[in-house]
Amino acid sequence: MAVICVAREFAALGDETVLELAGLTGYKAIDKEYIEARMTERGIAPEVRAKYDEKKPGFWASLSQDRDDYLHFLRTVLFEEAANGDCIITGRGGFAIFAGVPGVISIKLVAPREIRLQRLKARFQCDDKRAEQMLRQNDHDRRGFHDYFFGIDWNDPVYYDMTINTGKEHPATVARIIDQLRTLIVTEEKEKACLARMNELRLGQAIVTEIVYTRSIPVHFVEADVRGTKVTLHGVANTQSAIDAATAAARKVQGIETVENAIQIVQEFAVMP
Known part of the structure; x- marks a missing residue:
C-alpha cells in the first residue's frame, strides 16, 4: 500500500x-x-x-x-x-x-x-x-x-x-x-513497511484515546510509541495509581501484547502567595 x-x-x-x-x-x-x-x-x-x-x-x-x-x-x-x-x-x-x-x-x-x-x-x-x-x-x-x-x-x-x-x-x-x-x-x-507502520500509528492513537478520552485517566502529555505488538507509554502523572491505570488501559487495546511504562511521576506543588 x-x-x-x-x-x-x-x-x-x-x-x-x-x-x-x-x-x-x-x-x-x-x-x-x-x-x-x-x-x-x-x-x-x-x-x-x-x-x-x-x-x-x-x-x-x-x-x-x-x-x-x-x-x-x-x-x-x-x-x-x-x-x-x-x-x-x-x-x-x-x-x-x-x-x-x-x-x-x-x-x-x-x-x-x-x-x-x-x-x-x-x-x-x-x-x-x-x-x-x-x-x-x-x-x-x-x-x-x-x-x-x-x-x-x-x-x-x-x-x-x-x-x-x-x-x-x-x-x-x-x-x-x-x-x-x-x-x-x-x-x-x-x-509492506508502510502498512506495518500505519497499523502501529493507528494502535498508538487508539491507546491514547482509551487513556485520555475513554477512561479520563489523569496522565498528561500522553504518547504511545507502538512497535509491533509492544507499546511504550510516555507522559507525566501525579500518582502511581494513574500510571497503573494507564498501563491497564493500554493492555486492553486489541493488538497490544506488551506494555512498557515510561510515564514519569511529577508531584503537584502549590504556588505560595
Missing part, C-alpha cells in the same frame, strides 16, 4: 488534481468533507474545527483543550484511513503527520500568484481586490497552521518529494506525473 499526501496552495487546483489522481490510481481520496464527517463522529463540533482547520488559532483558542482534541482526532482519522489501505490525503498537514513513514509520497502543488488570482476571480466572480484578500488570507492561514501545529515552514521544499507548478498543466496531466513518481519510488518492500 501507499499514501499520497497533497499539500496545495489556494487556487492551485489541488482538489481537481486529487480527483483526477484518485480516478487514475483507484486510491481513496481523503478530503476536507470526509475528514470533517469523521471528526464529527468523534465529537469534534463544526465550530471547534473552524478555529483550527488549516489556520493558526487565535490566542484563546490556542490555550483551549479544544486545540488538543482537534489535533488528536485529526491524527486518529488520518492514521485509521491510512491503515485501511491506499489513499490520497488532501491538506491537513498530512505530509507532516506522516513524515518518515516509508511508502508515503508528499507532493506540493503551487501556481504563480497572478494565475491564482485569475482563477479566484473566475470562480467567485469577484474583483481584483476581493481576490487579493482571499489569496492573502488563505496563504497566511495555511502558513500559520503548519507553523503552529507542526513547527515547520510549509513553503520549504525539503518536506516534499516533488513540487509541481499547476499554472502550466491540466490537473489530469499533473495526476499522471504524480502517479509515475509513485511507481518509481514506492517499491513492494516500502508498501
Whole structure:
C-alpha cells in the first residue's frame, strides 16, 4: 500500500488534481468533507474545527483543550484511513503527520500568484481586490497552521518529494506525473513497511484515546510509541495509581501484547502567595 499526501496552495487546483489522481490510481481520496464527517463522529463540533482547520488559532483558542482534541482526532482519522489501505490525503498537514513513514509520497502543488488570482476571480466572480484578500488570507492561514501545529515552514521544499507548478498543466496531466513518481519510488518492500507502520500509528492513537478520552485517566502529555505488538507509554502523572491505570488501559487495546511504562511521576506543588 501507499499514501499520497497533497499539500496545495489556494487556487492551485489541488482538489481537481486529487480527483483526477484518485480516478487514475483507484486510491481513496481523503478530503476536507470526509475528514470533517469523521471528526464529527468523534465529537469534534463544526465550530471547534473552524478555529483550527488549516489556520493558526487565535490566542484563546490556542490555550483551549479544544486545540488538543482537534489535533488528536485529526491524527486518529488520518492514521485509521491510512491503515485501511491506499489513499490520497488532501491538506491537513498530512505530509507532516506522516513524515518518515516509508511508502508515503508528499507532493506540493503551487501556481504563480497572478494565475491564482485569475482563477479566484473566475470562480467567485469577484474583483481584483476581493481576490487579493482571499489569496492573502488563505496563504497566511495555511502558513500559520503548519507553523503552529507542526513547527515547520510549509513553503520549504525539503518536506516534499516533488513540487509541481499547476499554472502550466491540466490537473489530469499533473495526476499522471504524480502517479509515475509513485511507481518509481514506492517499491513492494516500502508498501509492506508502510502498512506495518500505519497499523502501529493507528494502535498508538487508539491507546491514547482509551487513556485520555475513554477512561479520563489523569496522565498528561500522553504518547504511545507502538512497535509491533509492544507499546511504550510516555507522559507525566501525579500518582502511581494513574500510571497503573494507564498501563491497564493500554493492555486492553486489541493488538497490544506488551506494555512498557515510561510515564514519569511529577508531584503537584502549590504556588505560595
